[in-house]
Amino acid sequence: MDLGLIKVFVCIYESRNIGKAADKLNLSQPSVTYNLNRLRDQLNDVLFIRRRSGVEPTKMAHELYPIFHQAIFNIESAIAEVQAFHPETSHKTFRIGLSDVGEICLLPSLIAFLQQAAPNIKIEIEEIESAKVEQWLIDGFLDLAVFNSSKTMMSKIETRTVFEERYVCISRANHPRLKKELSLEQYLQEDHIAIKSSTGHIQVEQTLKTMNLKRHIRLEVPHFSVLQGVLQCSDMLVTLPSRAAQHYLKHSNNVQMFELPFTMDSFKVSLNWFNRSDDIVARKWLAQSVWQIFQYL
Template sequence: MANFDLNLVTTFVTLYETQSLTVTAERLFVTQPSISYALGKLREQFDDPLFVRTSQGMQPTRLAAQLYVGFKQASRCIEESISEARKFEPGHSNRQFRLALSDLGEMALLPKLMERLNSLAPNIELEIIPLEIDQVGMWLNDGYIDAAICSRAITSAGLASKKLVSERYVCLLDAAHPRIHSEMSMEQFLAERHVLVTRTSGHGMAEDVLQKLGAKRRIKLRLPHFSVLPKVIPGTELLAILPSQIAESFCELPLTKPLKTLELPFEVPAFEVTLHWHSRSIQSTGLKWFFEQIQAALGESDAA
């Protein structure tokens, strides 16, 4: 290993995270044959396949999973050292940042954030990673993402956070619902069919309250994302629970059958939409600048 090519570390880490030769080549601005060649060198060095081609992509072997932790840390240290050695100038930087967002965050927050970033740093690249709330702590600790915006507390060690905005939950339904008009009782709420969005989005607080009350919704449809609700609910008798500001934005859409929002017939605590990052990141001038821009663009704005 004395003459190990450090460039292979970057290739390994990127391939591990993308599980795709094509995407790895695109991210590293090289050809796919170059990535295949680098993978061959890695396999030779470690006498292990490292990545096996499957229908789901290039799946890492057990040895690759073990190597990733150390390689990722080494890659992050190199990147941070280079970043700090060079003066970060937003107006000229082409640095890439990674931010984890839910689909609601993409709709409500991303336009405002991009407007600010395009104005101050037109050459930087922002990659949005679909939020998986149970993975955020590990992602931040491993350096897979730079920051995450979500509505649930992340308690992993070494993380820092900043409140962006307060929000609350409401019920979204068709404006011409045949049985529910300007108000809704608990009996009505439980009698209707519902759309349930999975907890990976970070929005499970209302369901927790219902469970404590011993109440159970009649679920008609389960979805991984909120963004399709304006296409699903109009013209139906379905109910959905979601944050108020994005629900109001759905009601303002030019739909053939309009929507409306109502207060929930049970009390759900307000929640905070929060920016999370790893505390070590503040040592990086570029990352510190990125976090400041998120707070400036999104603080006390629409919720995610």
């Protein structure tokens, strides 16, 4: 069977859209449709059924996808392995999705590493949207994603845990009502800064809900990195991962940290990627580099 037809099938299956598949393959839509029809004739199955939002795979398509995907991956992996990728001279651009914890913990060390090992490589950072990250990885919009994926189901994505985290609470050091410890009553009486739920930070609200409790959120922000100035001039509390809290403690004398006055499960921050067949060697190098950096954090 023509390898090009298999690539067209895999691309349509992953994008669920003829137009998007054509863009990814750098082909016209009529060309993609023509090749799909050839494959339909060979397999004697329609493979994809048109729907309002795109196409839906048939039963046979679902059965063929893992086989075809692995075949493409193996062939292009073999080709890529003999093609040189030299990070020290490469001008490639990588796009990485990072949660706020990833921004705080990984980004400075990653930039320091690249300055020495790959000075011409460009990194673009995208804010994580937990509901979209799987498709972003599949479509190639992201090369890697580092975030708390424990509440996100991503069956097609490869995942590797980099560390385990827990939530704590911080406030300004001279808070008028909070000193050495934080009681549950005080926690619920104070105003809070929360991180948008679209980034995956939903555990605090979910835990309080199981206790029939609710905190008063006065400010909602997209990520933790904007909090420094707000904490300095307000009495609001922030519940955030301990590594992010330690970052604020390290860089400010006007922040204090409290253990939460209720029990919350820890969570795992993971490195996530999709086994696309393009640029295999380069993305493998990036994933291995990020993994190694986390081992020293």
